[in-house]
Amino acid sequence: MTVIEVEKLRKNYRSKPAVDGISLRVERGQIVGIAGANGAGKTTLVECLSGLRQRDGGELRVLGMDPWTERRRLQQRIGVQLQESALPDALKVGEAFRLYAALYDGGDWRTVMADWDLADKQRVRFGSLSGGWKQRLFVALALVGDPEIVFLDELTTGLDPVARRTTWTMLRKLRERGLTVVLVTHFMDEAEALCDRMIIVGNGRVIAAGSPAELVAETATDSLESAYLALSGTDLS
Numbered sequence: 001m002t003v004i005e006v007e008k009l010r011k012n013y014r015s016k017p018a019v020d021g022i023s024l025r026v027e028r029g030q031i032v033g034i035a036g037a038n039g040a041g042k043t044t045l046v047e048c049l050s051g052l053r054q055r056d057g058g059e060l061r062v063l064g065m066d067p068w069t070e071r072r073r074l075q076q077r078i079g080v081q082l083q084e085s086a087l088p089d090a091l092k093v094g095e096a097f098r099l100y101a102a103l104y105d106g107g108d109w110r111t112v113m114a115d116w117d118l119a120d121k122q123r124v125r126f127g128s129l130s131g132g133w134k135q136r137l138f139v140a141l142a143l144v145g146d147p148e149i150v151f152l153d154e155l156t157t158g159l160d161p162v163a164r165r166t167t168w169t170m171l172r173k174l175r176e177r178g179l180t181v182v183l184v185t186h187f188m189d190e191a192e193a194l195c196d197r198m199i200i201v202g203n204g205r206v207i208a209a210g211s212p213a214e215l216v217a218e219t220a221t222d223s224l225e226s227a228y229l230a231l232s233g234t235d236l237s
């Protein structure tokens with residue numbers, strides 16, 4: 001089942017295109033990675049998909065809905081990872097979960113909190129968490145409403161190696177339950193380990209799309225990182 005359909009999406013900032021005609025499809029239960037250089041348009045794409053930004057052109061359907069005009073209804077069925085500075089420093093971890101649960105109709109926040117090892121930190125204030133724990137909290141909060149699709153922007157930035165692997169394992173389990181994950185990442189080892197499909201963007205357009213193995217084969221390289229560098233035209237010699 002197709003859960004995300006994008007056809008010639010365009011988004012400009014002051015007449016300069018950030019997304020310049022992107023088309024893609026995402027099937028249910030996949031982890032799809034979006035990679036590309038800084039400023040390539042990844043965050044803007046995800047913001048349009050999750051109803052946070054209005055597009056300037058093209059067609060967009062997420063779970064059959066228009067993410068902008070039907071964003072209230074859509075937001076009950078998707079999760080979006082917050083960016084740093086999105087929560088007040090004085091807010092306690094447990095309060096953040098309750099706040100999020102209140103935004104969704106229901107949502108088993110206690111289970112999510114325990115799954116992500118945050119139960120012991122319920123009384124800790126957001127501002128006192130280390131960068132890695134903040135990141136873990138943001139991922140967990142995105143899952144509170146039991147979403148069908150979750151959008152994660154730089155999932156494991158700042159996590160220690162063990163927390164990174166734990167996060168990967170958790171996401172694989174969620175995929176087994178049918179969750180669809182859209183993951184913006186700069187880490188090709190993460191993409192190779194997790195993603196069913198990769199979409200590589202450059203200057204607001206899709207440069208390449210396919211499974212990590214397909215991209216490696218297409219470029220006759222031996223790793224996704226090398227494939228990415230070849231596809232994005234980087235000459236390191």
Ligand SMILES: Nc1ncnc2c1ncn2[C@@H]1O[C@H](COP(=O)(O)OP(=O)(O)OP(=O)(O)O)[C@@H](O)[C@H]1O
Pocket residue numbers: 013014017018036037038039040041042043044045
């Ligand atoms: N709010 C904004 N106002 C004006 N220009 C913006 C805005 N947000 C992004 N841009 C510009 O749009 C382009 C795409 O930015 P975007 O943040 O989507 O890229 P990105 O691929 O997510 O980059 P990064 O990897 O650095 O996070 C860039 O040229 C950026 O400078």
